[in-house]
Amino acid sequence: xxxxxxxxxxxxxxxxxxxxxxxxxxxxxxxxxxxxxxxxxxxxxxxxxxxxxxxxxxxxxxxxxxxxxxxxxxxxxxxxxxxxxxxxxxxxxxxxxxxxxxxxxxxxxxxxxxxxxxxxxxxxxxxxxxxxxxxxxxxxxxxxxxxxxxxxxxxxxxxxxxxxxxxxxxxxxxxxxxxxxxxxxxxxxxxxxxxxxxxxxxxxxxxxxxxxxxxxxxxxxxxxxxxxxxxxxxxxxxxxxxxxxxxxxxxxxxxxxxxxxxxxxxxxxxxxxxxxxxxxxxxxxxxxxxxxxxxxxxxxxxxxxxxxxxxxxxxxxxxxxxxxxxxxxxxxxxxxxxxxxxxxxxxxxxxxxxxxxxxxxxxxxxxxxxxxxxxxxxxxxxxxxxxxxxxxxxxxxxxxxxxxxxxxxxxxxxxxxxxxxxxxxxxxxxxxxxxxxxxx
Ligand code: SF4
Ligand code: SF4
Numbered sequence: 001x002x003x004x005x006x007x008x009x010x011x012x013x014x015x016x017x018x019x020x021x022x023x024x025x026x027x028x029x030x031x032x033x034x035x036x037x038x039x040x041x042x043x044x045x046x047x048x049x050x051x052x053x054x055x056x057x058x059x060x061x062x063x064x065x066x067x068x069x070x071x072x073x074x075x076x077x078x079x080x081x082x083x084x085x086x087x088x089x090x091x092x093x094x095x096x097x098x099x100x101x102x103x104x105x106x107x108x109x110x111x112x113x114x115x116x117x118x119x120x121x122x123x124x125x126x127x128x129x130x131x132x133x134x135x136x137x138x139x140x141x142x143x144x145x146x147x148x149x150x151x152x153x154x155x156x157x158x159x160x161x162x163x164x165x166x167x168x169x170x171x172x173x174x175x176x177x178x179x180x181x182x183x184x185x186x187x188x189x190x191x192x193x194x195x196x197x198x199x200x201x202x203x204x205x206x207x208x209x210x211x212x213x214x215x216x217x218x219x220x221x222x223x224x225x226x227x228x229x230x231x232x233x234x235x236x237x238x239x240x241x242x243x244x245x246x247x248x249x250x251x252x253x254x255x256x257x258x259x260x261x262x263x264x265x266x267x268x269x270x271x272x273x274x275x276x277x278x279x280x281x282x283x284x285x286x287x288x289x290x291x292x293x294x295x296x297x298x299x300x301x302x303x304x305x306x307x308x309x310x311x312x313x314x315x316x317x318x319x320x321x322x323x324x325x326x327x328x329x330x331x332x333x334x335x336x337x338x339x340x341x342x343x344x345x346x347x348x349x350x351x352x353x354x355x356x357x358x359x360x361x362x363x364x365x366x367x368x369x370x371x372x373x374x375x376x377x378x379x380x381x382x383x384x385x386x387x388x389x390x391x392x393x394x395x396x397x398x399x400x401x402x403x404x405x406x407x408x409x410x411x412x413x414x415x416x417x418x419x420x421x422x423x424x425x426x427x428x429x430x431x432x433x434x435x436x437x438x439x440x
Contacts (some may be wrong), residue, residue: 004206006235007245010382012415013237014168014336016207017362020295020302021171026179028306029319031078031103035310036088036347037063039097042141044070049099055082059110060286063099072133072143074099075286077308079107089345098347101310112283122194125281132280133287133350138162138173138241138270141351144277147267148194154262159191160250161202163211163271164234164241167334170354172291173271175304177204177211180275181218187278189227191269200229202271203250207236238336239413243268245382257409287350294320298327298357307348313355314344326359335362336414368423377416377426383409387416391429399436407433 040046047064050073057063057076064074080103090096117125130145150156161184165173177184188200202219204212212233219229232250234240244255246268253264261268269277272291279285288309295302300321307316313330317323331338332346333353348355377387385406393402410430417426 004233004235005203005249006237006240007248007382009384010380010415011237011239011245012380012418014418016236017168017295017335018171018174018207020169021293021304022174022208024171024175024302024304026175026291026304026306029308029311029316031105031308032311032315033103033105034083034312035077035080035101035103035308036312037074037077037099037101037310038088038090038347038349039064039074039099040090041074041309041349041351042071042135042143044143046097047071047074049085051082051085051099053082053085056080057082057101059107060288063101070143070146072130072135072145075133075288076101077288077310079104088347089343112279112285114282115284117190117281118193120281122196125190125194128281128284129277132285134273134276134280135287135350136270137273137276137287137290137350138353139351144269144273147269148191150195150260150262150267154260155265156195156262156267157197157199157265158251158267159188159195159197159200160247160261160266160268161188161200161271161274162241162243162246162268163202163204163208163215164246165208165271166205166236166238166240167336167338167353168238169295169356170293170334171295172293172304172353174208174211176272176275176291177208178214181214182222183278183282184215184271184274185218185222185229186282187274187276188229189224190277190281191267191274192227195267198226198228200227201250202229202231203234203240203246204231205234205236205240239382239411239415242382242411242413257406290348290350290352292348292352293354294357295354296327296357297359297362298324298330300324309350310347312345312347313341316348316355317344323357324359327357328360329358329363331356331358336418337412364423366423368425370422371424372422374421376419376421380415380419382413382415383411385410387426387430388424390433391424391426394429394433399433402433403437407437410434
């Protein structure tokens with residue numbers, strides 16, 4: 001690796017805590033007896049079931065589809081029988097409509113053969129992504145076929161691939177890069193073909209030297225004149241994986257406030273989404289399973305697992321030997337942007353990156369106090385916002401006035417709260433301010 005790139009403003013370096021799983025190969029978890037597939041897995045309209053109770057379904061069969069608005073279909077992760085169309089515990093809502101499948105343990109898993117894609121029209125490639133249910137699996141779950149159709153008045157010249165994986169603990173993308181670099185690089189070529197461009201920059205943090213090497217070597221060994229794919233090494237800094245910070249780190253271009261990456265000629269895709277795009281186009285395999293990290297000192301056997309969508313956390317816990325007595329908190333997602341959950345009944349969705357089982361010494365339980373106006377939160381904010389002012393206005397019941405401090409530019413990375421010596425719940429203040437400002 002040569003010079004390490006990064007974004008210029010703010011950011012933090014929390015303990016990486018990746019050593020529990022970074023060297024652990026992706027393990028295929030056996031399919032549990034039941035799968036609960038939540039019908040709302042992405043931004044946009046939830047799917048409506050396209051199957052009825054008691055229907056037999058095959059692996060990869062469509063079981064739900066969007067009837068209006070933005071969205072993609074949902075596929076059965078395994079062969080089985082529809083047990084129920086009801087509701088499940090949702091990671092963010094109290095519960096959500098879902099389909100429960102009793103898995104047929106006798107059914108042989110499907111095998112997908114590679115198909116040639118280079119003669120396929122870009123519009124048809126986009127259709128394949130939609131049909132395969134591909135969404136951005138590294139973030140909020142934006143349908144990929146929509147994200148790869150930028151507005152015609154913002155011409156795109158560069159694909160930036162987010163391989164930073166800057167959240168502590170999570171190593172799922174890291175393992176995908178080490179073990180599936182060929183599929184990822186080919187997935188990047190599919191994206192470039194769809195966008196009609198040749199430039200691709202992949203940003204990898206320097207704490208993953210074997211991932212950097214695997215991607216660099218694969219890109220060099222499979223070089224083609226139509227595609228210019230370059231892997232760039234990044235400093236280890238949080239939140240390097242957020243779109244605006246990553247774009248600035250790898251291209252030097254600054255996305256203006258409230259604008260999309262296409263405003264500076266860029267489209268960003270997560271590295272594991274590139275793998276899902278390969279699966280959808282080259283293998284014609286729908287997105288119904290994903291690699292997640294299960295980590296923390298509160299689980300018996302931390303691991304990187306390939307799991308079917310709809311696998312319940314309780315099944316993962318059983319498979320990994322149970323929880324340890326020191327468990328204090330379960331977090332879905334990373335410790336910075338994830339959220340605590342209290343039920344093991346929650347099923348894995350397309351956007352689940354990790355499940356963390358944290359012990360007392362891995363979490364911060366100190367009570368919060370008054371702001372001492374130290375300014376550390378301003379220094380840490382990568383967007384140059386004033387989190388302390390937002391917090392003070394929310395406490396004074398003037399949340400609707402926080403727009404002038406750029407509250408809607410905050411993407412809730414938690415850097416400000418992490419450095420605050422008074423342990424103020426600055427992200428919660430921001431969320432409250434956004435809710436109240438929207439109601440104004
Ligand atoms: S949570 Fe928002 S205000 Fe706090 S550091 Fe991140 S972007 Fe800035
Ligand atoms: S870091 Fe905390 S205590 Fe310091 S100014 Fe910000 S909110 Fe106040």
